[in-house]
Amino acid sequence: MRESPDSGAIGVEGLWKIFGPRAERVLDSDDRFLEPGALREKTGCTPAVRDVSFEVSPGEVFVVMGLSGSGKSTLVRCLTRLIEPTAGRITIGGEDVRAASPARLRELRRHHVSMVFQHFGLLPHRRVIDNVAYGLEIQGTGKAARHARAADILSLVGLDGHADSYPDQLSGGMQQRVGLARALAVEPQVMLFDEPFSALDPLIRRDMQAEVVRLHREVGKTMVFITHDLSEALKLGERIAIMRAGAIVQIGTPEELVGAPADDYVADFVRDVPRSHVLTLRWIARPPEEGEPLDGPALPAVTLIKDAIGAASSSSRPIRVVDGDELVGVVDRVDLLSFLAGQDVSGLDVSGSDASGSDAVATA
Amino acid sequence: MSSTAVSTPSRFRVPGWVAPTGIALLFVVAYLIFQGTGTLPHNSEAPQFAAVTELREWIDDHRNDNPVFLYFLNYIRIFVEALFSLLQTTLYALGWPGLIGVMGALAWLAGGWRVALGAVAGFCSFGVFGLWQASVDTLALVASAVLLSLVIGIPLGVWAGLSVRVRKLFTPVLDVMQIMPHFAYLAPLALFFHIGAPAGVIATMIYSIPPAIRITALAIQRVSPTAVEASASLGATRAQTLLKVHLPLARSTMALAINQTIMMALSMVVIANLISAPGLGSDIIRGLSRAQVGIMLPAGLAIVVMAVVLDRMMVSVAKRDPRNKIGRSSLVVAAVLAGAGLIAAPLLPREWPANLTINLVSEINDVVLWAETSWFGVTSFIKDTFSNLVLNPLEHLFTSAPWWLVAAAVLVVAWRISGVRPALTALACLLAIALLGTWEHSMRTLTTVAVAVVVTLVIGLLLGVAAARWDTYSAFQRPLLDAAQTMPSFVYLLPALALFGTTRFTAIFASIIFAVPPVVRLVEDGIRTVPATVVEAATSAGSTSGQLLWKVQLPMARRAILLAANQGIVMTLAMVVVGALVGAGALGYDVVLGFSQRTDFGMGFVAGVAMVLLGVMLDRITQGADRRPSPTKGM
Structure with a gap:
């Protein structure tokens, strides 16, 4: 699988996620074109992702940016069906994710795609090394092998000497390095980042952004990066998708967004960019x-x-x-x-x- | 000329208080007219009672040939009995030195030398009181009940914690289980499982299972959703996430669930003696029914000691940092303690040596007698004044009012406080009580409960507000409340009995001191959890501390206070019913009589049902705004 030329490619086509009791029925009616507020009023359903399509090429850093409530976190969770999409097609490395059986989906999550979370999601009762090795542990890797791998990854993210600490003994930035290491340890082709640095101080955030750029250079994974911070998006993204109310307003390089905003919303966003x-x-x-x-x-x-x-x-x-x-x-x-x-x-x-x-x- | 100005109100607006006052007046007038008619006096030969008595006769005759009993209920009974005797035999086989050593070792592992010392001293005290055998029986009973509760309750709790749908299914059932007074379980269990240890274990298990389910579910629900999601995102199966994320993170809360379960079981084992379960309960019930504090005090103390020892152990387990693995030295000490006890067991006499026991029955009785006689003036003054001024008139009011008037009043009050559906439920309960033929006794019990609740709430609010406002007072009160909440319910009957002898007032006094601690705690917590920013804003606007209390803290703590009222009612009802043993009369007395007189079994059984109905009714009336933590907010 890894040798496949497009193993890290992601394709999303017509993706919908509507929360609520009768989501399917809303999708089949013309109601789905209503504004989110109006739709909630009428049907009680909340559309989080509306007809989203994009492609990510292998090794690319693709940033999804939007304000809170724009559906970007739901979108990234739909990619590995942590949230089950309502409709649409998702492919990762050419494989149809929505058609995957539960076992196949687990395989995908275990070996191909891993995720870094805004609030880290570390396990407080485990040492750092066991947190990093968690993904390998649930795959059934033996203790010695997974600890060796975890130790390598810890030094890659600059956490040498912290293997035996517990997460709450580390600073926020270091905790997120653990989160990063945990995602890297399973050697995925695709890494998903859900606003990983929004909970960090500005200075530490800058360090971590540099860290991601460095890691991308060193390991060359496909990355999908969610953020609400425009400067972060411009700094990291090779291409950026701007989301608003569940839909993508514009996809383009930083240059295209700044130089040729698709509408007033995007223009407003990029106005202060030098x-x-x-x-x-x-x-x-x-x-x-x-x-x-x-x-x-x-x-x-x-x-x-x-x-x-x-x-x-x-x-x-x-x-x-x-x-x-x-x-x-x-x-x-x-x-x-x-x-x-x-x-x-x-x-x-x-x-x-x-x-x-x-x-x-x-x-x- | 002047009349035009006065008499032209363009639109007459009725002030808010007119409607309630009008309705109240209407009720007063109706009462004055119809007083004495439509009452439903108690008849202990009522056909409803006789029917249940006959049912019991029939069941007793067919216990061994009816398939339901033969292939189902009897097997449960046999299984529970086997479990109980296994534990009982094991505990006896350890001998007293062995048991003390093993408990000391476990306590050491749980919480270090202090807890271990407490455990050893506590278990020795059972012997010193001359209650070794009864204590071991009680321990075996509690252990079997808790074991069953956990084996059933923890998986159910985990399930409820993981699935919203299951939680919605369980919550109303658990709600009803928790408002049932403990007495109410006994009669049906005696009917199905006969009397004796197995029925006692099952009764105790049913009583103690709700916290096991509820707190486990809460613990699972509270596990950080990001951690769960992170685990899923790495491809963990549901079982892996449960074992590696949910359970370890829920561990310390689950230890508290186990602790609660043990505490509930300890307070139930005593009552279970009414259906002939062995153990310390027999001394307590005997002491209560003879009004001899001397008999029940040592047994009561033994139960309290057992509760405190087990509580300290479980709380230490809950608090322990899982990262600090038990050190080798601790293991060695524990092994030495347990080993010493086990080696000593065959060497020392089998029974606890008689010269190491202290028998204080007559001394305690003397002290109580002295207290009763020397304080007689004061206590009888309080008792009589209270009875003549409050209890008797109220009881007369309830029993002489026509049943339909009481029902209408309940409907109106419940409607106003809690809304339509609770009001209809409350009405249905009341009508069922009337149909069961327990109207008069229910009204008497209701009187006692109402009075106790009002006093409890007044005291609880005062102390709660005081604690919320003065930290030093709160620091003084906290440990007292903690201690009060680990004590089994009937322990509260002891001081009440010692002070007031056997009367209705005794039960009220006991239920007040029983129910005040949780009310105080809820009120204090409610006021303290008012956000600091709101308090700051009100203070910066220039509120006096009185204005702060009346206009900000109390209104914002409204839900906590309603919950406190509801808790107070449920606890008071439970206690008033147990108070039957010390002269509360009415429903509780019917239940006790039902166990002792075979011919009155039906009446006792029906009285138990009436109690549950009364409990549900009171709960519904006070349900108020959505006070019960709903499934989305945690169980």
């Missing part, structure tokens, strides 16, 4: 004008705008924006200044944006 830290030169490059000198410094199109300021200040000639050998356009000092002054919004060429997601990781 755009020069997210957008690349591709967004402001324009065709060279007649007679404009084309011997200025060349920068790749994926350079962040803020990183181009240095080059612009050292040369008075327009910067040539290149994609490989091909000239995409030019950017001069006036273009940069007016962008930084926020006067470029109308001038953005949305249709021209096809920046590939994986290259657009924001400031990590």
